[in-house]
Amino acid sequence: MDEALWIRRAREGDLDAFEAIVRGKRERVFWTAYRIVGAEEAAKDVAQTVFVRLWQNLGRIDPDRPLDPWLHRTTVNLAIDAFRRSRRFLPLTGDLEDRPAAARSAAADPPDAALARAEVQSIFDRLARHLTAAQRAAFVLVEIEGYRADEAARTLGVRPSTVRNHLLNARRLLRRRLLQLYPEYAGGFRRRPEREEP
Amino acid sequence: MNCTTARGLRDPYLGGGLAPALERRIDRHLVRCPDCWSRFEAADPSLLFRGLGAPPLPDSFWAGFWPRVRAAIQADRGALPFRIPGLRPAALLAAGVLLAALIVGGWFLWPGRTGPLPEAARGGPSPLSGPGSLRPAARGLPTIDSPPATGARIYRFEVGAEGELPTEVILIFDERIDL
Numbered sequence: 001m002d003e004a005l006w007i008r009r010a011r012e013g014d015l016d017a018f019e020a021i022v023r024g025k026r027e028r029v030f031w032t033a034y035r036i037v038g039a040e041e042a043a044k045d046v047a048q049t050v051f052v053r054l055w056q057n058l059g060r061i062d063p064d065r066p067l068d069p070w071l072h073r074t075t076v077n078l079a080i081d082a083f084r085r086s087r088r089f090l091p092l093t094g095d096l097e098d099r100p101a102a103a104r105s106a107a108a109d110p111p112d113a114a115l116a117r118a119e120v121q122s123i124f125d126r127l128a129r130h131l132t133a134a135q136r137a138a139f140v141l142v143e144i145e146g147y148r149a150d151e152a153a154r155t156l157g158v159r160p161s162t163v164r165n166h167l168l169n170a171r172r173l174l175r176r177r178l179l180q181l182y183p184e185y186a187g188g189f190r191r192r193p194e195r196e197e198p
Numbered sequence: 199m200n201c202t203t204a205r206g207l208r209d210p211y212l213g214g215g216l217a218p219a220l221e222r223r224i225d226r227h228l229v230r231c232p233d234c235w236s237r238f239e240a241a242d243p244s245l246l247f248r249g250l251g252a253p254p255l256p257d258s259f260w261a262g263f264w265p266r267v268r269a270a271i272q273a274d275r276g277a278l279p280f281r282i283p284g285l286r287p288a289a290l291l292a293a294g295v296l297l298a299a300l301i302v303g304g305w306f307l308w309p310g311r312t313g314p315l316p317e318a319a320r321g322g323p324s325p326l327s328g329p330g331s332l333r334p335a336a337r338g339l340p341t342i343d344s345p346p347a348t349g350a351r352i353y354r355f356e357v358g359a360e361g362e363l364p365t366e367v368i369l370i371f372d373e374r375i376d377l
Contacts, residue, residue, distance in 0.1 A: 015268060019264055027252060047263070048263070055274070124247045139244075143248050144250050144251070161229060168228065170244075171242055178243050
């Protein structure tokens, strides 16, 4: 059954149809939220809120148009809000935390790939905590999810040049921290001693 | 800065070995030059994170997710604004009417204010101490009594159709009234 039909049935109050939509979209929503928020439970909360908002807005959504852009925009904006709230309470330093989402994803991957992914995910989670919400969202959308800068700009409600600036700053910070803390992942670059981090 | 200069500085730029002012000049060039942007991007160590993607999660990860979404939906379902056509505009209209009524009421009843009544329509100060001894107001326009001894304000007006016995309404405002 196609997406438009599920949406039409859900608009008529069919919860089974809505559950089918949730099942089909939940992973993508979760991962987008997780990349920006950086915490599993917070990302699940964001995903839950996204789907409740979807239910509330079904009447305004055109069933004949793809649902993904609306879902993606809503997820990114809610995740940015959640990340901003979480930064008020979480310290920016500390050891690597246990990353259940990355670890659990290992169950579905070949062991080596899963381990490598979990390790890179942990490094990203640690380093990306130092980014601003806008830098982090721009990096996630363009570098990890593969959107063009102009597409990311539309999602974030800013100009493409602003996204590129956020990207440059995000890359610079991630690059420096990577060279400092994980030089083995820096692809041959070595940190210059005169540019030590404060 | 031109492309040749920028590309010559690529490795020290990516390695963090340039002065901040020079880094900013390269940044400005990169934002304007898609070709250099691509060349720098291809060698950036932060490319490491490009492979993160969205790996599939096991079903156990989602245990309890749909029940929580469903519970939130059912809690919200009482409103269901999109399933009752016209409900939302009607609710907005009702809210607007209520707000207008509050503004008009506040305009008349704000402490210390006598209202935009013509002087002749006001009943003037009254020695009255209770509603039982109030003088009946003229029909159509409210009157106001301000007993000087108490500081209370008393509004009186009548309602009812022409030719029928009017109903007198008395509103007493005094901040010392304790219900």
